[in-house]
Amino acid sequence: PDWAPMARDGVLQLERVYKFKNFKQAWAFANKVAELAEAEFHHPGILMEWGKVTVTWWTHAIGGLHRNDFIMAAKTDQLL
Amino acid sequence: PDWAPMARDGVLQLERVYKFKNFKQAWAFANKVAELAEAEFHHPGILMEWGKVTVTWWTHAIGGLHRNDFIMAAKTDQLL
Numbered sequence: 001p002d003w004a005p006m007a008r009d010g011v012l013q014l015e016r017v018y019k020f021k022n023f024k025q026a027w028a029f030a031n032k033v034a035e036l037a038e039a040e041f042h043h044p045g046i047l048m049e050w051g052k053v054t055v056t057w058w059t060h061a062i063g064g065l066h067r068n069d070f071i072m073a074a075k076t077d078q079l080l
Numbered sequence: 081p082d083w084a085p086m087a088r089d090g091v092l093q094l095e096r097v098y099k100f101k102n103f104k105q106a107w108a109f110a111n112k113v114a115e116l117a118e119a120e121f122h123h124p125g126i127l128m129e130w131g132k133v134t135v136t137w138w139t140h141a142i143g144g145l146h147r148n149d150f151i152m153a154a155k156t157d158q159l160l
Contacts, residue, residue, distance in 0.1 A: 023123050027114045034107045034128065043103050043130040048114065050123040050140075060130075 003073050012065045013058040014073050023050045032079040042072055083153050092145045093138040094153050103130045112159040122152055
């Protein structure tokens with residue numbers, strides 16, 4: 001359960017699944033990630049489901065991964 | 081831009097993409113959907129991205145679509 005590079009529709013992305021005990025905890029974490037995204041003005045995909053949140057970082061402008069995405073991934077881990 | 085049935089990993093789901101002008105509006109809508117999910121204790125997938133939210137309803141217990149998912153889809157539309 002760590003960050004993994006994924007190619008989706010030809011775009012390289014960095015993705016991690018975070019597990020939680022219920023929806024409420026997943027929701028709270030998703031909101032923290034959304035706050036970080038707005039603060040840095042770099043926006044990932046945030047998928048919340050019952051008991052898990054999937055976060056996907058990539059850089060729209062280059063259609064792939066930039067050094068900043070790896071920094072954002074590390075910052076996301078710090079929100080746990 | 082309406083609800084469409086999708087088969088994902090063999091599970092039939094009902095999915096709709098809602099477009100917004102920015103991340104903040106998408107985030108606010110995602111939170112409304114999360115509130116509805118907790119209130120009804122039926123939990124969809126909620127994917128928030130810059131300018132859009134993808135909501136996916138299905139019933140875990142039956143691995144597919146139940147009448148209730150269509151009702152939840154209609155309730156989701158009312159949150160707009």
